[in-house]
Amino acid sequence: MLLVLSEEHKEHLGFLPQVQSSVVSEFGRIAMEFLRKGTNPKIYEGAARKLNVTSEAIQHGVEGLIYLLTESSKLMISEIDFQDSILVLGFSEELNTLLLQLYLDNRKEIRSILSELAPKLPSYHSLEWRLDVQLASRSLRQQIKPVVTVKLHLNQNGSQTTKILQTDPATLLHLIQQLEQALGEMKTNHCRRIVRNIK
Structure with missing residues (x-):
């Protein structure tokens, strides 16, 4: 399965060939640090001063790298599919190898981070239902108002909760x-x- 990158992400990743491979490795380290702890704008500013570019260019490059790594890890793309996915970017063989190694080294950790961020949704346990019909009333003799009441029992984090729905x-x-x-x-x-x- 190939990863499809939008033009915006290709543009963000287009900054990577302009810098040395050691800088790309540093961007990978920063990307992983941001996934673990969140973003830190000071790092962008420091890197921008060292490379003599705008902090936005650094930010876009790191965010593009984060997107590439997280989406690839989320889909569990194989090595060959990852290489084919970044082939459309037109990077050098050295940069493609570096990105592949970065992906292979960090995909398990990225998947564990993403699983922690995923919402813990309740799961189905059992269901009870009841049909209520009002056959007549003094004000409206001919109208029938059926209502289905559903009592849904859910498991969430080891405890049971109940939701009542009517329709x-x-x-x-x-x-x-x-x-x-x-x-x-x-x-x-x-x-x-x-x-x-x-x-």
């Missing part, structure tokens, strides 16, 4: 149709190929 049958039927359509979409060859590449 009318028409909205519930529409929701069921949309979910069935999504499940049907998962059976297409395109979705199977995407899921296979994600794993």
Whole structure:
């Protein structure tokens, strides 16, 4: 699976061939430091003074490198696919090798950082439902108002929580149709190929 870079990211990474390989290695170290601890504008300013360029150019170069490393790690791109992905940037063989080594050295740590940043979503445990129908009232004798009440039991961080949802049958039927359509979409060859590449 190849990583597709936008023109903006290509432009940001276009700064890397203008500097020496030792500076690119330093940018990689800064990128990893930013992923661990967050950004520090002082580092941009210091590097900009040393290289005699604007701090924005340094910032864009480091952010482009962060994007390249995080997206590649998130998709678990193989070595060959990573090389093919950065081939479109037109970098020298030495720079491509340096970026590949940077990716291989840090992808496990980047994945662990990204997993810590991912939200901890609740998972399904069980479901109870009830259909309430008001057959008649003194003010509106002919109107029927059905309501479906759903009690959803969820597991989140080892504890159970309960959510109560109410809807009318028409909205519930529409929701069921949309979910069935999504499940049907998962059976297409395109979705199977995407899921296979994600794993």
